[in-house]
Amino acid sequence: MSERVEQIEAFVAYAKTLKGDEKGEAQVFCDRLFQAFGHEGYKEAGAELESRVKKASGKGVNFADLIWKPRVLIEMKKSSEKLHLHYQQAFDYWLNAVPNRPRYVVLCNFKEFWIYDFDKQLNEPVDVVRLQDLPARYTALNFLFPDNPDPLFGNDREEVSRVAASKVAQLFRSMVARGIPREQAQRFVLQAVVAMFAEDIDMMPAGTTLRLVQDCLEHGQNSYDVFGGLFLQMNNKAAAQGGRYKGVPYFNGGLFATVQPIELTTDELELLGKKDEGAAWQNWAKINPAIFGTIFQQSMDKGERHAFGAHFTHEADIQRIVGPTIVRPWRERIDAAKTMAELLEIRKALLNFRVLDPACGSGNFLYVAYREMVRLEIKLMARLDKEFSWKTVQKQAQATSLISPRQFFGVERDSFGVELTKVTLMLAKKLALDEAADVLERDQIELPLAEDEALPLDNLDGNILCRDALLSDWPEVDTIIGNPPYQSKNKAQQEFGRAYLNKIRSVFPEIDGRADYCVYWFRKAHDQLKQGQRAGLVGTNTIRQNYSRISGLDYIAKHNGTITEAVSTMPWSGDAVVHVSIVNWVKGEDDGKKRLYIQSGNDPAGGWDYKDLDEINTSLSFSTDVSQAQRINANAEKGGCYQGQTHGHKGFLPEPAEAKAMIKASKANAKVLFPFLIADDFLGAVDKLECRYVIDFQTRDLLQAKAFKRPFEHLEKTVLPTRKEAAKKEKDRNKEALDADPEAKVNKHHENFLKRWWLMSYAREDLMQTLAPLSRYIVCARVTHRPIFEFVSTAIHPNDALSVFALEDDYSFGILQSGIHWEWFINRCSTLKADFRYTSDTVFDSFPWPQEPSADAVRLVAKRAVEVRQLRSKLKVKHHLSLRELYRAIEGPGEHALKKAHKLLDEAVRGAYGMSKKADVLETLLELNETVVAAEADGKQVVGPGIPPSASKLKNLVTTDKLTISPTSWANNAPVKT
Structure with a gap:
């Protein structure tokens, strides 16, 4: 260990002698860095300098400073460069560094290492290490060592999110186990989650929740009273002028409209307030809302350790939908605009752009879409300021109020998922405002942000709807994104019951009954779109095969749909152990090349390839499309x-x-x-x-x-006993279906098995x-x-x-x-x-x-x-x-x-x-x-x-x-x- 530190200290001393010239010194800096981490040099380790990477446009190549597959991509910038300005370049290099895409990306300006793990945390570095701190913080770059130990990051939002979700889920399970009604317990923990978020992101006095817990644990206060009082105050339009709730502002009349206090046990209070471990001790400013809801929801009814094993959809995978369907088309419009009037017209359209996730779960797709649209608006406004100056623009444009959560809509059958989605989008507004303010200050852009935008939180009861998306109307929107439920045709009847399947098939009689469940979402989404509108959905990888393809992607292609970008097949990062296809399409024509990604094997970090094609076939294949071959x-x-x-x-x-x-x-x-x-x-x-x-x-x-x-x-x-039991269950399911509809089709599968058992x-x-x-x-x-x-x-x-x-x-x-x-x-x-x-x-x-x-x-x-x-x-x-x-x-x-x-x-x-x-x-x-x-x-x-x-x-x-x-x-x- 001491030898490692000495080598890294020697590297730091050497690096300080460099001027920080990107062209002349980047290569020697990288070579000495590899030597410090135990290699003879970058070349001996197997890394490449000036490695070719296809451009995001598909035309031509870029040259990444160093690629060591499948470990790391390093992009060097001169010492005076602001690294945040090169995030998009680094991400594009990483995205297109296939096959065997590197796991980590490092942006470096000779003074700082910004370390990214895009598969895990898309939005910001998992760590930032200054050159002078490297001897003490080198473990953040552990992946550079020959034996590749796990790196230790200082800004790992996934880890913080898991810990916080685990504690809150344990609190929920404890309350339900002792008889608190489930719905009441859910509302209480969601109100507590908002409170803990709020005090760490400067929406109410810091430490409010933690002080209440300590009052109960150390001073004998009653949690029924103190938390009930807090939540009532958060629903009071008049801020408290004194007392323990002084400075607590009005949040909204949605989540806090109903307050049902609960008297917590000592163990439950410790789940919130035990020193260094409890949920209120966590830094909620570091929680990632894009994954927190899913981890929490999956952990509520599982074992204590489930939060640490629970799967959620990585932001990189969500971006495979949000990027091609929302971000890229808007970015292209912004980049193509030439005049102030054009930019202002685009901004007006952006502020009226409505997004729907018809199977929203806990809201992670909507959260990422919201955040990316805010960034688009900031990009647009910054361009206005740079090219036309804000003083000229402000006569024709209002203050930068940013994208509103009210532009986002969701449908979800699970009532708790609905409430989680509302909370996620409510908090997204404050986080977006803070990010916008940071960007404007960092880049010295003089744009006025509207004041007091974060509170009160938007009441999204009319936006996020608790209903069955396939059996109800969808809100009228401009784009549709999401990850519909996975269910094969073989398990659908067992999972949903015959009566429900009959309803679905009566609504969609033209869809082959052998198609997978997700096909219904693809079909309905396409029918919902107007000319020129886009959609992006995740489906089981059978969406490109057989009956599912015929009823889904073939239908889209034959009804004026054009696939613009797709992933043929990949293991999904979400909870389901399933391989998926990702399809982005537009209703109408789409100029330019279409990108198709194909992954071989089971490792999301490797085995990737892509091609830019004139047309993506419905089999999502590079090869000649043989899907239309006929029976002989x-x-x-x-x-x-x-x-x-x-x-x-x-x-x-x-x-x-x-x-x-x-x-x-x-x-x-x-x-x-x-x-x-x-x-x-x-x-x-x-x-x-x-x-x-x-x-x-x-x-x-x-x-x-x-x-x-x-x-x-x-x-x-x-x-014989098993077949008797199966036939009985089938008979009960059939009765349910016939009670709902006397003309319903029923299955006699197990009845027939019993006849010849x-x-x-x-x-x-x-x-x-x-x-x-x-x-x-x-x-x-x-x-x-x-x-x-x-x-x-x-x-x-x-x-x-x-x-x-x-x-x-x-x-x-x-x-x-x-x-x-x-x-x-x-x-x-x-x-x-x-x-x-x-x-x-x-x-x-x-x-x-x-x-x-x-x-x-x-x-x-x-x-x-x-x-x-x-x-x-x-x-x-x-x-x-x-x-x-x-x-x-x-x-x-x-x-x-x-x-x-x-x-x-x-x-x-x-x-x-x-x-x-x-x-x-x-x-x-x-x-x-x-x-x-x-x-x-x-x-x-x-x-x-x-x-x-x-x-x-x-x-x-x-x-x-x-x-x-x-x-x-x-x-x-x-x-x-x-």
Whole structure:
């Protein structure tokens, strides 16, 4: 530790000898800085000087002074430079420093280090460290050390917000636990939150709340009286002239219109006032309103530590909506204005601009939008002062009153979220005024700010509405932003109930019932927009796929909508463990390039890329848009791709020992007990696999099934009770729906399961009948990062985690395992979080097979397919690896035998299609899809999956390798030609 300090002290001494010349000394300053933090120099650490970064406009490049991915970007300025003036430049550099965007950004003028963590805190530095303080404060730059310890920041608003939210949430939980009505407890804590904020941001005398708590804890005062008195005074238009509430002004008649005092326990008072720990001891001026509400709301009903694990939406992610939809269009208007009259007209429009979040939660999107619009106004007014002087302008413009919270509207079903949003926006006004005053003073701009704007707080009861946004009218506004609820179609009925779903679908009958819940918001938002208005929403990443895309983004595109900026898919920073797409669009045309971001992997800080396109397709893809490819009957009707069997209850899967005991008790039981294969069995196993079993009575009726005594009794004991209970719950839900609407559609899903409770939920009889005459079939995991195909013996039953192909020839295997099919797969499939999902209706049914392959081409594809499997089997044994591990190895750089084998297979498959080496795979397949679909429409025969007619006379296209079953375990036999 002392050696580190000595090195940093030496660096500080050296840095003080520099003149602070950005051009001549920035590079040596950075090199010595890296040496001070334990490197031989910046170059040896792997950093780059004058690193190229695409411009935000997409045209040309900028040069960042230093980038060390994925750690830090350093931008140097001369010693006399005001660093705040370069915030936007630093942010733009960071935003476009992809892939592997650095986590931290440092602005430095040789005298100060302004440290930013944009993923965590967008608005201001997480710390500012003076050069002379670096030996004592170097831990703020810990990320510069080779071992990368966690940095310790002095202005980490996230940490302060978590601590404060945790204490207030504990107070709420304690009051509710001892019988205080929930609504009363909520109002009390919100009033206390406003009071603690107010005293730390100079809206009422400092320490007011803390003194009241101490009066109760140390002097025996009654909290019922003192807090009740405070809140009543905050609703009194006449300020107190004396006593303990002297100087407490009038706040408003909204939040404080109802005051219901509560007598707090000693423990509850300590949650507020325990020295250095209580909520009132926290510096509420450092609380981040953009995240506080979410942390608090999520913590109220969770465990004590939940505030420290609770997820919230990072401001950087909110800016992916607010920036393109609100800030950038206004900034472009301001920058394009040439005259004072134009600027004043823009300001007038800005002061009348109304924003809606129809699923506002606790108000974080609205807060960020409010703050950014205030900054836009200050930018506009500063330009007026600079170019025309305020004395000239003031005859035509009123004092700078700033954007009003009354321009912001929200809809939310949760009543407490509504109240949190109101509080957030009320406080935003004071914070915005303070920020504006600081900017004007700092930049020496003479603009008059209207006085007494912060109080009283605006009453936003008419702006933030407690109702169901999908079943009610929305306020008339100019733009729509937000993050609608996440709910897949599969869970919606369980979560919302059948009656509610029926209501929603009756209001939106044109939306496919298989679309995700967020699609309704996209659809309604677009219908709400007027020509030229913009919207930006977050949706599950299925918004770009299948039924959700068709009902959502396709609808927008076909109804005069233009996507202006989007993120294809990324892990969301909010509470839901979900991958999302972010879409910004305008109703009408939009000139210029449109930016599409795509992220690979699960790390928000890395793996990013973007392109500036003439048009963003509704699949949100860089590639040729194949979303419009159509179903090919030769694929779908032949039944080439199936979903495996869905057992539906773990009772159908007896333990291996129990299954063997059943067979031992009666050999006849082997007719209904089968080996059962799941995806991980063949992907994750290195050696032999333990056999798992499934009870499958296939098409047998109740009496026929009962003849197999042991298996039947096992299901009767394990499955039957569960199915009775599920059917009862379904019946109750249906009654609720029918009571609301006698004509409502109801679900008899579990009722039908109960009628045939001894059978698997979906035994896939058509699949099993199709497989019966085959010697083997092909499988791949339905949810996978990369589809890996394998042959399986028909003695083994496939689980529904598998996509099953009723094909036994090596040619078909080669087509499916090729990179050509993979390209189609990743551009046509749906996803589950970050993984792709192989489905018949999206991938297989539309995939065009080679239509005129020669016999030699077919033979070569089959040969290369066998070689791939032979090599896989050999490498598995030699290196003791699973199939999954083998394929992960070929995804990275470097030579690999399996990579070469796949390259040869791809060349063979291209030959079967008549596709040149340079031909674009997706363009070729999309054209072929259109040709095949058109041919079918004309009644012509087309070539589907399986051995094509041109190779019907070829022999040796069906080899014998496959996953087979021995009496006690799986075995993967090496491929052998027959």
